[in-house]
Amino acid sequence: MLPSFSPAATAAATPPPKPIPGGYGAPVLGPLRDRLDYFWFQGPEEFFRRRAAQYRSTVFRANIPPTFPFFVGVNPRVVAIVDTAAFTALFDPELVDKRDCLIGPYNPSDSFTGGTRVGVYLDTEEPEHERTKAFAMDLLRRSSRVWAPEFLEGVDGMLAAIESDLDAGKGKEGGASFLVPLQKCIFRFLCRAVASADPAAEDLVDRYGLFILDVWLGLQLVPTQKIGAIPPPLEELLLHSFPFPSILVKPGYDLLYRFLEKHGAESVGVGVKDHGMTDKDAINNILFLLGFNAFGGFSVFLPFLILQVGKDAALRARLRDEVRAALERHAGEVGFASVRGMPLVRSTVYEVLRMNPPVPLQFGRARRDFVLRSHGGEGFSVAAGEMLCGYQPLAMRDPEVFDRPEEFVADRFVGAEGEALLRYVYWSNGPETGEPAAGNKQCAAKEVVVVTACMLVAELFRRYDDFECDGTAFTRLQKRQPS
Numbered sequence: 001m002l003p004s005f006s007p008a009a010t011a012a013a014t015p016p017p018k019p020i021p022g023g024y025g026a027p028v029l030g031p032l033r034d035r036l037d038y039f040w041f042q043g044p045e046e047f048f049r050r051r052a053a054q055y056r057s058t059v060f061r062a063n064i065p066p067t068f069p070f071f072v073g074v075n076p077r078v079v080a081i082v083d084t085a086a087f088t089a090l091f092d093p094e095l096v097d098k099r100d101c102l103i104g105p106y107n108p109s110d111s112f113t114g115g116t117r118v119g120v121y122l123d124t125e126e127p128e129h130e131r132t133k134a135f136a137m138d139l140l141r142r143s144s145r146v147w148a149p150e151f152l153e154g155v156d157g158m159l160a161a162i163e164s165d166l167d168a169g170k171g172k173e174g175g176a177s178f179l180v181p182l183q184k185c186i187f188r189f190l191c192r193a194v195a196s197a198d199p200a201a202e203d204l205v206d207r208y209g210l211f212i213l214d215v216w217l218g219l220q221l222v223p224t225q226k227i228g229a230i231p232p233p234l235e236e237l238l239l240h241s242f243p244f245p246s247i248l249v250k251p252g253y254d255l256l257y258r259f260l261e262k263h264g265a266e267s268v269g270v271g272v273k274d275h276g277m278t279d280k281d282a283i284n285n286i287l288f289l290l291g292f293n294a295f296g297g298f299s300v301f302l303p304f305l306i307l308q309v310g311k312d313a314a315l316r317a318r319l320r321d322e323v324r325a326a327l328e329r330h331a332g333e334v335g336f337a338s339v340r341g342m343p344l345v346r347s348t349v350y351e352v353l354r355m356n357p358p359v360p361l362q363f364g365r366a367r368r369d370f371v372l373r374s375h376g377g378e379g380f381s382v383a384a385g386e387m388l389c390g391y392q393p394l395a396m397r398d399p400e401v402f403d404r405p406e407e408f409v410a411d412r413f414v415g416a417e418g419e420a421l422l423r424y425v426y427w428s429n430g431p432e433t434g435e436p437a438a439g440n441k442q443c444a445a446k447e448v449v450v451v452t453a454c455m456l457v458a459e460l461f462r463r464y465d466d467f468e469c470d471g472t473a474f475t476r477l478q479k480r481q482p483s
């Protein structure tokens with residue numbers, strides 16, 4: 001089903017705009033109630049679902065945490081968006097200002113990034129945005145020659161570690177956890193491919209680098225995330241009530257900074273010589289790209305992919321057949337070229353990104369008054385300065401666009417009709433049919449993220465006839481038998 005919809009903002013189209021339903025409640029109490037609903041009583045998905053149902057609208061007002069008491073100057077009021085049509089406003093640089101709102105109204109201090117306001121926090125109207133985006137895209141272009149071999153070498157190490165854990169009976173019925181081996185793989189391959197710096201050159205970085213990044217990410221993100229590892233009252237008190245200081249992770253950040261300065265000199269030089277950056281800004285931008293965008297993104301996304309494939313035996317059989325047939329045409333080699341001939345693998349990857357968008361929330365501040373258009377031309381008046389907050393997990397299950405929206409349909413994006421749906425897949429902060437550019441805020445690595453995920457699936461089926469997962473552990477890896 002492919003309805004046509006107007007862009008999120010149209011000049012003088014169709015019905016007159018309506019006021020946005022919902023509200024912010026009384027000062028202090030309203031934000032506090034929404035915060036408790038979001039983290040404790042409902043959880044993020046239910047929080048958006050209930051309000052959309054209550055107001056019978058996919059655009060509504062709500063408060064987004066963190067708030068009260070120690071997030072001084074953080075305005076929690078947002079216009080929430082949970083449909084694919086209105087969501088497109090967030091991708092339009094003429095409508096929204098993306099300055100300092102990567103994770104919402106709360107903006108972690110730039111002391112987490114060595115004092116540099118890195119590219120992802122910059123708006124397209126800031127000249128530095130063009131510079132840092134071009135730098136990121138340049139690094140990606142340069143890495144394309146080594147990306148696939150480095151990734152596959154990392155996967156090889158990861159699977160060897162998991163196989164040996166399984167053989168040793170570690171975890172017994174629980175199987176062998178893939179979380180740490182996967183993060184090791186991601187960390188090493190990204191350092192080598194993106195920053196041309198090999199962690200093996202520094203023992204401390206090689207051993208602890210990924211854990212430093214986990215802590216660094218955690219301290220920035222925890223105030224905005226539901227964790228669920230400790231009782232909710234404690235979580236509210238200890239994790240969601242105040243920003244964490246960067247000093248807690250400064251020694252680790254400095255270690256990674258010095259590592260890049262010394263071993264990633266080639267990539268730093270690209271920033272300095274070709275893009276006119278200072279050494280410091282180039283290094284802080286590489287660290288953010290590598291640690292937040294890439295390491296953070298893959299650490300969330302690839303487990304979802306493994307889990308989804310690992311729990312569906314019928315899908316695995318179809319994927320294995322497709323992978324093996326495509327590899328036969330490419331001398332058995334997994335790489336950028338061979339995964340191009342695997343439409344079901346690619347569609348499965350897109351479907352995982354649709355069902356579990358790794359970055360669930362997108363934010364942008366209205367540059368001017370405009371009419372936000374939803375499906376059927378329904379319009380809402382947005383005032384300059386208001387914060388838009390798109391919740392992807394619901395927008396990506398928009399029944400106006402996707403048949404059986406709540407179901408995982410692995411071949412949803414196969415064939416001409418399936419591919420036409422890609423313009424509604426927004427995981428990269430833009431439609432899957434869009435192109436990242438200096439003038440927009442779409443993920444610089446949009447294409448290579450999908451290809452990397454396809455390579456992971458292909459490599460699993462190149463090596464194994466079958467495998468199974470339980471939670472975040474492999475419980476069975478059945479080695480390929482000669483056919």
Ligand code: HEM
Pocket residue numbers: 098102119120121122133136140194289290293294295296297298301358359361362363427428429440441442443444445449
């Ligand atoms: C699964 C992995 C990834 C996911 C889910 C992801 C997702 C995203 C999203 C949602 C944004 C937009 C954030 C916003 O402004 O609201 C973004 C921006 C960006 N991503 Fe990715 N990303 C991933 C991997 C990568 C990798 C591997 C790189 C590069 C090595 C990268 C580089 C960037 C850059 C440079 C931006 C900023 C774009 C700009 O400021 O215009 N990302 N990414």
